[in-house]
Amino acid sequence: MLKQKDLLGLKDLSKENIELILSTADEMRKVVDSSPKKCDLFKGGSMATLFYENSTRTKSSFELACSYMGGVYTSLNVATSSVNKGESILDTLKTIDSFDTDIIVIRHSKSGVPHVFAPYVKASIINAGDGTNEHPTQALLDMLTMKRAYGKIEGLTVAILGDIKHSRVARSNIWGLSKLGAEIKIFGPETLLPKGIEKMPGVKMCGSLKEAVSGCDAVMGLRLQLERMTKGLIPSMGEFAKKFGVNEEVLSWAKKDALLLHPGPVNRNVELSYTVVDGDQSFINEQVTNGVAVRMAAMYLLNQAKRS
Amino acid sequence: MLTLIKNGNVVTFDKVEKADILIENDVIKQIGKDINAKADKVIDASGKHVFAGFVDMHVHLREPGFESKETIQSGAYAGVKGGFTGIACMPNTNPVCDNKFVLRYIIDKAKEAGLAKVYPICSITKGEEGELLSDMLTLADNGAVAFSDDGKPVKTSQMMRLALEYSKAYDLPILCHCEDMALTNGGVVHEGYNANIWGLKGICRASEEVAVAREIIIAEELGAKVHICHVSSKGSVRIIRDAKKRGVKVTAETCPHYVSLTDDEIANFNTFAKVNPPLREEEDVKAIIEGLVDGTIDCLATDHAPHASWDKECEFDSAAFGISGLETAFAVNYTYLVKTGKIDLPKLSRLMTKNPCEVLKIKNNGIAVGEKADITVIGLDKEFTVDRNAFVSKGKNTPFDKKKLCGEVICTFVDGKICFGGKQ
Numbered sequence: 001m002l003k004q005k006d007l008l009g010l011k012d013l014s015k016e017n018i019e020l021i022l023s024t025a026d027e028m029r030k031v032v033d034s035s036p037k038k039c040d041l042f043k044g045g046s047m048a049t050l051f052y053e054n055s056t057r058t059k060s061s062f063e064l065a066c067s068y069m070g071g072v073y074t075s076l077n078v079a080t081s082s083v084n085k086g087e088s089i090l091d092t093l094k095t096i097d098s099f100d101t102d103i104i105v106i107r108h109s110k111s112g113v114p115h116v117f118a119p120y121v122k123a124s125i126i127n128a129g130d131g132t133n134e135h136p137t138q139a140l141l142d143m144l145t146m147k148r149a150y151g152k153i154e155g156l157t158v159a160i161l162g163d164i165k166h167s168r169v170a171r172s173n174i175w176g177l178s179k180l181g182a183e184i185k186i187f188g189p190e191t192l193l194p195k196g197i198e199k200m201p202g203v204k205m206c207g208s209l210k211e212a213v214s215g216c217d218a219v220m221g222l223r224l225q226l227e228r229m230t231k232g233l234i235p236s237m238g239e240f241a242k243k244f245g246v247n248e249e250v251l252s253w254a255k256k257d258a259l260l261l262h263p264g265p266v267n268r269n270v271e272l273s274y275t276v277v278d279g280d281q282s283f284i285n286e287q288v289t290n291g292v293a294v295r296m297a298a299m300y301l302l303n304q305a306k307r308s
Numbered sequence: 309m310l311t312l313i314k315n316g317n318v319v320t321f322d323k324v325e326k327a328d329i330l331i332e333n334d335v336i337k338q339i340g341k342d343i344n345a346k347a348d349k350v351i352d353a354s355g356k357h358v359f360a361g362f363v364d365m366h367v368h369l370r371e372p373g374f375e376s377k378e379t380i381q382s383g384a385y386a387g388v389k390g391g392f393t394g395i396a397c398m399p400n401t402n403p404v405c406d407n408k409f410v411l412r413y414i415i416d417k418a419k420e421a422g423l424a425k426v427y428p429i430c431s432i433t434k435g436e437e438g439e440l441l442s443d444m445l446t447l448a449d450n451g452a453v454a455f456s457d458d459g460k461p462v463k464t465s466q467m468m469r470l471a472l473e474y475s476k477a478y479d480l481p482i483l484c485h486c487e488d489m490a491l492t493n494g495g496v497v498h499e500g501y502n503a504n505i506w507g508l509k510g511i512c513r514a515s516e517e518v519a520v521a522r523e524i525i526i527a528e529e530l531g532a533k534v535h536i537c538h539v540s541s542k543g544s545v546r547i548i549r550d551a552k553k554r555g556v557k558v559t560a561e562t563c564p565h566y567v568s569l570t571d572d573e574i575a576n577f578n579t580f581a582k583v584n585p586p587l588r589e590e591e592d593v594k595a596i597i598e599g600l601v602d603g604t605i606d607c608l609a610t611d612h613a614p615h616a617s618w619d620k621e622c623e624f625d626s627a628a629f630g631i632s633g634l635e636t637a638f639a640v641n642y643t644y645l646v647k648t649g650k651i652d653l654p655k656l657s658r659l660m661t662k663n664p665c666e667v668l669k670i671k672n673n674g675i676a677v678g679e680k681a682d683i684t685v686i687g688l689d690k691e692f693t694v695d696r697n698a699f700v701s702k703g704k705n706t707p708f709d710k711k712k713l714c715g716e717v718i719c720t721f722v723d724g725k726i727c728f729g730g731k732q
Contacts, residue, residue: 011505089623110625111507112577133507168507195510196501
């Protein structure tokens with residue numbers, strides 16, 4: 001059982017708890033694959049989502065996870081809410097908390113928002129992405145995808161490529177994968193690599209794309225935001241694609257049948273070539289399906305912890 | 309009125325000696341062993357240390373404009389509680405202290421408070437906007453002790469050059485907040501491992517060092533004096549040391565938090581550790597202490613930056629920069645510099661009183677006959693746990709909360725008058 005109120009990140013989550021979420025998620029995946037998709041594991045439970053940033057996958061998968069488990073939810077539309085009238089994050093959170101929901105899922109463009117405000121609310125907070133800090137459920141679904149393909153995480157080699165500096169997905173994956181005994185190979189343009197990344201656990205810095213990808217069990221691309229170019233961190237999308245992007249040739253350097261992963265949404269022909277996104281090794285859609293299972297597991301386990 | 313401070317260990321700028329101090333009204337009348345005088349008030353300082361009152365050359369008193377963070381009264385009270393008999397306040401108020409009316413307002417408020425002496429610093433440029441020089445000579449005539457655009461750098465190198473050029477003949481102290489804003493680029497903490505693992509935007513060392521180099525190069529060419537505020541990085545120490553060796557008239561200050569803390573303090577988004585320049589790494593702390601020891605850095609100042617609770621109780625990126633430092637400064641400096649054997653007590657007294665006064669051209673000979681009785685009595689051995697809620701400053705924002713420190717201020721005299729403590 002998870003003995004904590006909130007799921008804020010993988011930095012502070014123990015190996016045992018990560019494994020617990022993954023094994024629970026594996027069970028939840030059976031519900032997702034069955035028909036009708038139904039269980040009572042969150043029956044009578046309620047969830048609110050509060051997304052200050054756009055989301056396709058994360059928000060809908062939390063909503064579906066809640067529904068599949070028999071819970072109810074409300075999703076606050078930040079664009080049309082009182083946030084637009086200048087209501088502070090804390091005031092908004094306290095308002096939602098007064099609805100007495102069991103879980104509040106929050107995403108915000110600033111790092112640490114869930115951490116700073118979680119102590120002020122009764123509900124369990126799930127971090128659905130905070131700035132450039134963490135996106136724990138994304139990393140958990142990435143790990144579930146790898147675990148389902150290989151049976152275990154320990155001993156795997158995973159390349160994480162591109163804009164590491166601004167990526168909460170990369171950070172959560174590094175924490176999670178390293179705790180479970182995987183090696184993480186990092187490569188990207190120097191302007192998109194954060195200082196100190198080399199000191200993170202399990203990380204091996206690579207000098208070339210080939211070095212990074214060679215021998216990997218999984219290759220993970222990250223979304224490159226257009227503003228990285230306008231702010232001068234890279235000269236052009238074209239150069240990035242050519243020197244740092246994954247195409248069929250690059251993917252061929254990895255182990256045979258290595259998984260191609262991406263948190264989405266993909267910029268086709270930038271971080272991943274058009275063909276590899278739709279190729280046999282692409283697990284990008286599988287990741288989305290696993291996302292529902294992981295969120296079911298996280299919600300269920302946090303709720304159990306609260307009720308006990 | 310005669311006051312006698314008995315049996316204290318008197319710390320002057322060059323030695324520590326057991327002595328009594330007799331104060332007549334506002335002036336030190338006699339220093340010596342076993343003074344027998346019929347004093348109106350006797351303070352038993354046995355086992356305690358008696359310092360010249362500290363002078364903090366860098367505080368933010370927030371008034372006028374930001375009275376929810378601090379007022380001149382509350383800041384001056386925090387000053388005497390921290391053992392400071394003089395504090396020099398930065399001009400980044402609202403309105404900015406760039407004219408004699410705001411200057412007069414500050415001087416009047418300080419007089420009304422009657423606590424630590426307040427030395428106003430006026431802005432180098434009008435509105436701290438970096439476009440036009442303030443009326444520096446007029447302001448100096450009206451009580452400004454120095455000039456600074458602190459809170460931000462003087463925008464362009466050319467404007468800094470004009471300021472140093474214009475003020476040179478009058479020898480006005482120019483205090484520089486050194487920061488290349490393009491390099492800071494929206495950063496909130498030191499760029500390094502901790503910034504990375506908390507997903508926070510980093511401020512590189514070069515952001516400070518490029519600007520330190522700029523001020524030094526300009527001052528060197530003009531033969532002007534320049535003072536570098538709140539040194540936080542090892543590179544700045546090196547640049548200043550090299551400049552001093554060449555004979556450049558540069559002085560520098562650092563702050564208690566830069567000699568004691570690293571960016572480890574930002575863990576879990578602790579906004580109390582958000583300060584500009586940022587807390588950096590162990591190697592920077594080490595270099596700064598070396599700079600203090602070898603005389604590269606002349607002064608310890610607090611950069612006292614009080615904030616209201618809501619300025620800090622928010623997401624890290626939005627939280628205000630700054631540490632409320634007056635009430636922990638001495639204890640931090642003593643615990644991390646003297647107790648560790650890096651410097652001795654007279655040196656600490658020079659760093660906290662003599663040298664800042666020299667930079668600001670305030671006459672201060674410390675504890676000596678005929679001097680104003682600005683005196684602080686301290687219990688050095690007394691270990692205590694910092695309780696931010698016990699601060700008298702309106703700003704309770706400190707990364708030292710719950711930390712154990714040594715050296716407690718027992719009593720502070722300003723012009724012979726007890727302004728803090730002394731109830732025995």
